[in-house]
Amino acid sequence: MKIPYGLGSAGILLIVAPVLVWLNPFRWIVLGDLRWALPFVVACGLGVLGFAGIRAALTVDGWRRWTVAALAICTGLAALPSVGLGLFILMFRDVDQRVAAVSPDGRFRIVVHDTANVIDPVEGVYLQTTEGPFSRRAYFGCFNLDAGTPIQWVKFSGPNTVTVQAEKQWTLRFDPDDMRAVDTLPDDMCAKGLYTD
Numbered sequence: 001m002k003i004p005y006g007l008g009s010a011g012i013l014l015i016v017a018p019v020l021v022w023l024n025p026f027r028w029i030v031l032g033d034l035r036w037a038l039p040f041v042v043a044c045g046l047g048v049l050g051f052a053g054i055r056a057a058l059t060v061d062g063w064r065r066w067t068v069a070a071l072a073i074c075t076g077l078a079a080l081p082s083v084g085l086g087l088f089i090l091m092f093r094d095v096d097q098r099v100a101a102v103s104p105d106g107r108f109r110i111v112v113h114d115t116a117n118v119i120d121p122v123e124g125v126y127l128q129t130t131e132g133p134f135s136r137r138a139y140f141g142c143f144n145l146d147a148g149t150p151i152q153w154v155k156f157s158g159p160n161t162v163t164v165q166a167e168k169q170w171t172l173r174f175d176p177d178d179m180r181a182v183d184t185l186p187d188d189m190c191a192k193g194l195y196t197d
Contacts (some may be wrong), residue, residue, distance in 0.1 A: 050076025
């Protein structure tokens with residue numbers, strides 16, 4: 001009976017872990033960039049949980065065996081929609097990011113994320129630390145490419161300020177210690193729900 005419990009625990013962990021990755025409380029880019037894989041992790045968790053249920057069904061008799069087996073099969077089959085969702089997300093996954101500027105001290109970089117290959121193309125502007133996979137990211141805003149001029153240039157204009165040039169010029173402040181944007185681009189530039197992480 002220990003094997004089904006162990007498998008069941010692993011399955012539950014694989015289902016719960018994506019919630020923590022999605023929330024990403026530390027704003028690590030390694031977790032933010034892995035969101036496309038979450039449906040596949042949930043599918044693995046459901047599959048492992050279903051397999052654990054089948055193993056548990058073999059240890060009981062009578063009607064309980066068939067009930068546990070039916071629940072296990074349904075749990076395993078629930079992985080199929082999750083895989084479908086993952087494949088749908090992969091169709092629209094966009095990884096076109098470029099470093100537009102690096103701070104003079106090398107601690108920060110401005111990343112422009114271009115989603116020109118989707119229905120509502122936007123350019124997002126992020127501030128990011130340079131600490132490898134555990135770098136943190138702050139969101140400055142985005143530009144809807146259908147409605148305005150794309151970003152012409154971005155640069156660090158001070159120790160805690162960034163200047164963005166598109167149809168107008170904006171100077172945005174950030175908190176380098178807390179890694180948060182103090183100022184952002186105007187909200188009417190693009191719909192945040194379509195883009196932000």
